[in-house]
Amino acid sequence: MTDQAESVRTGSAVEPLPPKEKRSNFALDTRLIGLLGVLVILCVVGTVTRPDQFLTEGNISTILRLAAAIGVVSVGMTFVIIAGGIDLSVGSILALSSVWLTTLATQAYGPVVMVLCGLLVGLGCGLVNGILISYGKVVPFIATLAMLVAARGLAERISGRRTQVVSNAGFLDFFRGDLLGIPVLIWMFALVFAVGWVVLNRTTFGRRTFAVGGNPEASRLAGINVKRHTALVYGVAGLCCGIAALMVVARTTAGASTNGLLYELDAIAAVVIGGTLLTGGRGSLIGTLIGVLIFTVLSNIFTLNNLDTDIQNIAKGVIIVLAALLQFRSVKKTKTST
Numbered sequence: 178m179t180d181q182a183e184s185v186r187t188g189s190a191v192e193p194l195p196p197k198e199k200r201s202n203f204a205l206d207t208r209l210i211g212l213l214g215v216l217v218i219l220c221v222v223g224t225v226t227r228p229d230q231f232l233t234e235g236n237i238s239t240i241l242r243l244a245a246a247i248g249v250v251s252v253g254m255t256f257v258i259i260a261g262g263i264d265l266s267v268g269s270i271l272a273l274s275s276v277w278l279t280t281l282a283t284q285a286y287g288p289v290v291m292v293l294c295g296l297l298v299g300l301g302c303g304l305v306n307g308i309l310i311s312y313g314k315v316v317p318f319i320a321t322l323a324m325l326v327a328a329r330g331l332a333e334r335i336s337g338r339r340t341q342v343v344s345n346a347g348f349l350d351f352f353r354g355d356l357l358g359i360p361v362l363i364w365m366f367a368l369v370f371a372v373g374w375v376v377l378n379r380t381t382f383g384r385r386t387f388a389v390g391g392n393p394e395a396s397r398l399a400g401i402n403v404k405r406h407t408a409l410v411y412g413v414a415g416l417c418c419g420i421a422a423l424m425v426v427a428r429t430t431a432g433a434s435t436n437g438l439l440y441e442l443d444a445i446a447a448v449v450i451g452g453t454l455l456t457g458g459r460g461s462l463i464g465t466l467i468g469v470l471i472f473t474v475l476s477n478i479f480t481l482n483n484l485d486t487d488i489q490n491i492a493k494g495v496i497i498v499l500a501a502l503l504q505f506r507s508v509k510k511t512k513t514s515t
Contacts, residue, residue, distance in 0.1 A: 206404060208452045212467040219474045227481040236477070237364075239361060244473040245366035246271075246424040247443050248466065253417030254444040255465045259377075260410045261390035261457030262317045266306060267418050267444055272423035273332040279341040279432030287425045288348040295345035295426075296419040303415015307408030311445075313456040314503055320404035321445040325441070339430040352427030362424050374462045386410060390457030434447035447472060447495065 230236055252266050257264045277283065278295035302324060309320040343349055354361050372467035377383035385406050388396040397403045418437075426432050430487060450471060452466025472493065479489040 204371040246421040249421040251444040253414030265321040268440035269328035270418040270439035271304040273328040275432035276332040299419020303375040304412040307411030311404040
């Protein structure tokens with residue numbers, strides 16, 4: 178089966194999924210097959226419209242490298258949405274991390290310090306979000322919206338709204354290099370996705386994430402520290418932003434306060450397309466991966482065919498609306514059957 182909740186929480190214990198819940202899991206499997214079909218159709222369209230370019234090794238590598246950063250951000254977003262939250266600040270956190278790790282002072286200490294700086298800034302911002310939401314009782318939308326503005330503003334303040342070029346050769350040599358003929362950025366995305374999948378589906382942390390998103394009160398009565406867990410989930414999202422910042426800086430060779438613009442919308446779209454419920458409690462990292470690839474391949478097709486970005490954005494919007502409608506219809510059917 179796919180990676181979704183494997184149990185439901187009651188007030189006193191953890192119980193196996195009832196038959197109807199298992200049938201909903203089967204429905205999610207069917208949805209993933211449908212998403213794969215959409216991805217295949219897009220690949221066919223790309224091959225037909227640009228047969229000389231789309232399936233070349235260089236273009237496939239480009240698609241995967243472009244998908245890598247937003248894919249890592251989407252992994253963190255999947256955790257947040259499954260836990261019943263939302264994070265509008267991921268793009269701004271990425272920008273702040275990219276600016277901080279590319280300051281001349283940070284670069285002077287070498288690539289290791291640059292990496293640690295990017296990761297710690299992302300993790301710190303994520304934890305601030307989580308603490309405000311869990312312990313400060315601030316609504317997730319408001320808390321992360323405030324972080325969106327504050328982090329972007331701090332990034333502009335630090336950089337002076339100028340692009341900070343990476344001059345550290347060690348950093349660029351590693352992150353822009355290849356391993357076994359595959360770009361390091363793609364390996365990083367694969368590693369983050371694999372670790373995220375294991376954590377979400379094979380650990381207590383993952384099971385608690387599903388439980389908290391499905392029913393916070395029942396989770397609390399079952400002994401889960403809901404506040405602490407929620408804070409940690411946002412910390413995971415922030416850490417993913419820090420990792421993505423390293424990838425964006427490596428790809429563009431610069432840190433800038435404009436990095437990560439609209440990443441929050443792309444990440445939420447990929448997660449929703451992948452079948453994760455906006456209300457929390459159910460989701461799939463595999464679905465998120467397919468969602469990221471669908472949007473990246475779509476963008477690549479538009480670029481290869483020199484089509485306006487306006488049309489591309491309209492297409493994205495239509496896909497998101499259709500996915501949301503299908504999701505709400507599925508939830509309504511599930512409630513009716515119970």
